Ligand SMILES: Nc1ncnc2c1ncn2[C@@H]1O[C@H](COP(=O)(O)OP(=O)(O)OP(=O)(O)O)[C@@H](O)[C@H]1O
């Protein structure tokens with residue numbers, strides 16, 4: 001091989017080796033950057049989870065405490081009504097216990113911790129929600145009908161599904177103010193699923209709003225058009241309901257028409273009755 005050719009080849013080899021080395025360095029640097037970005041993104045995700053847990057907790061605790069404060073104020077105005085005072089104390093104890101359970105459960109959910117599911121009676125879930133609600137529906141002209149078979153059981157994190165039911169029931173009540181109407185909570189089962197259904201005869205939802213109701217912070221409950229005594233909405237109730245039901249591997253759906261009431265259905269896995277054989 002002529003001297004020049006050999007020289008040219010070894011020069012080429014050297015430049016290939018140099019290029020490889022620089023590519024290795026570049027790769028190592030990119031890997032380091034990638035690691036740093038991943039850790040940053042995990043920290044941001046943890047912060048986002050914490051933010052959403054805080055928002056959920058504030059929303060749910062507000063659902064419990066606002067009516068309780070009104071109820072306690074009523075008792076304070078009627079100091080001689082011992083029965084009322086007893087009821088207020090009973091609700092206070094229950095709702096405080098419930099608030100503590102909600103906080104634990106929502107924080108665990110935000111941390112991505114798997115929570116223990118329990119097999120519970122559907123009727124007990126529904127009754128617990130009505131026990132925590134302070135204002136009597138009858139006083140707002142709302143007739144309540146509960147149609148749930150005693151034997152139906154579902155596998156869930158009870159405090160979470162109770163929160164879903166509470167949000168749906170509070171929305172139904174809002175939709176029927178101030179005129180009143182009928183609220184029905186029922187459960188229908190097939191072999192594998194239970195459908196928990198909350199329906200009302202309230203104002204219904206326009207097709208335009210129906211597309212948005214599960215979006216966080218979407219609300220139509222703004223101050224000026226609200227019936228006297230009702231609060232404005234924060235628009236997070238249904239977004240949380242969907243998140244909870246999704247975490248249970250279930251599904252939440254809605255059927256509604258403007259002026260014709262609304263029906264929300266939560267589909268969950270059923271616990272089948274024991275085979276008597
Ligand atoms: N049963 C219902 N009847 C009519 N409209 C409803 C019903 N349920 C929900 N909506 C509509 O969906 C919107 C979003 O509901 P969501 O529960 O998420 O928020 P909100 O009730 O406005 O406020 P909050 O966060 O305090 O619950 C409501 O503002 C309302 O327009």
Ligand SMILES: [Mg+2]
Nearest residue numbers: 167171237238
């Ligand atoms: Mg709501």
